[in-house]
Amino acid sequence: MNAGRTARERARAELTREIKAEARRQLASTGADGLSLRAVARELGLVSSALYRYFPSRDELLTALITDAYNALGAAVETAVAGPDRPRDRWRAGCHAVRDWARDNRHEYALLYGSPVPGYQAPSDTVPAAARVPLALVGVLRDAHTTGEPALPLVPADLPAELTGQLDALAEALGGGVGRPVLFGALLAWTQLFGIVSFELFGQLVGSVDPAGPFFAAATDQQATLLGL
């Protein structure tokens, strides 16, 4: 194992991991703006300038954390969706995986789906990682409707032309296999899913359906029905 890797290369990979792990820990306790290179270095027993051998700037470290987080969430949803057989259960499992991961990694979730960090522009590297969740959810719908899509309740037949154009382009980008109404429904469900999770984590549900577990379960159920699962 580790064939062809020098001790230096292994040490480098190891310390890169440790830097990210420590940065994640600080993220969890202080949030994105509390993340400081100096504090990370301090905690690892390094001098702050040493980190520049591993990340050329604070922003690059942030980007690495964002990509890792998107991938972790994406993997969680992909795994969850791969479990059950019945489409309806697969959908629910995927949604609950989003919520569970978000609750377990609040600050990382906020980093991905909260307010953009001021002055920081996420590079396009993060796009494929960010796409894993929607892709996994759309996959459930595609698999469920291989023999033809049902007519979805409540989805109007006469969507405006601008929207149908966007939907068609999106369907093509997703590799086909989903019709307009299902895709529209998927977008509705997707935004609702993250709307609920964000409201729960950011404290907007405090006066109403808090704790949010029962409401979340009922909402994802309703989504499955809406989507013909």
Next chain:
Amino acid sequence: MNAGRTARERARAELTREIKAEARRQLASTGADGLSLRAVARELGLVSSALYRYFPSRDELLTALITDAYNALGAAVETAVAGPDRPRDRWRAGCHAVRDWARDNRHEYALLYGSPVPGYQAPSDTVPAAARVPLALVGVLRDAHTTGEPALPLVPADLPAELTGQLDALAEALGGGVGRPVLFGALLAWTQLFGIVSFELFGQLVGSVDPAGPFFAAATDQQATLLGL
């Protein structure tokens, strides 16, 4: 006019307004963490310590901005909802008012509905202001269904007991006049509404339905149908 107010009181009220206005301006360009008392003072031609005559700390200034923002958004939605006659149009107008205000005040929206500011805990003063939007939207539903609520499509009759308990408590807190299914539907729509707006403003829709106008319009239409409007 200004009866009984001394020049001092008027000057004080005026400068308090100017401080908040300048702080809002900085918020708009730098986001919540970029808001600095020193910078605000600088811009107003004051020495930084002078601000302490007006706000006892940076957090208090932030709180004032948050309360003002909730009230501005709430007022916008209340006005929008008061315009049209038909319930369906009232609902749509309220939703579009949320989106329009959010797009016109991105950073203030992020302050209210984005990731919580680390280390800052919003005091309970903000709660009534925050409640104005949901209250206005529920008002539309109540007014629409004075003669009895319709059976809502897709809302399961057998919601779990924990959820029905929360819904009943919430209905009472809202002053009654809305049944469980309608309230559940309202929560679904409410979370979806802010989910879409947040996704649009925070850049999550870039690869899919961007610009988001047509999708937003179709989504609020679908909500109105779901809610029996």
Next chain:
DNA sequence: TGTACATCAGTGAACGCGCGTTCACTGATGTAC
């Protein structure tokens, strides 16, 4: 197998920056008689 050189990790000091908050003060505005 051993030696000479190149690569790279980590150090420590420094630069230049901005921040929130406190405090003793001056001078203007307001109040009571």
Next chain:
DNA sequence: TGTACATCAGTGAACGCGCGTTCACTGATGTAC
């Protein structure tokens, strides 16, 4: 109406803090012959 005192706004200096990033350096690890 004028005077004596109290209130309050704004000043300027200072405290103590932490940050990202650069740079010349030492010493260890890797490579070529």
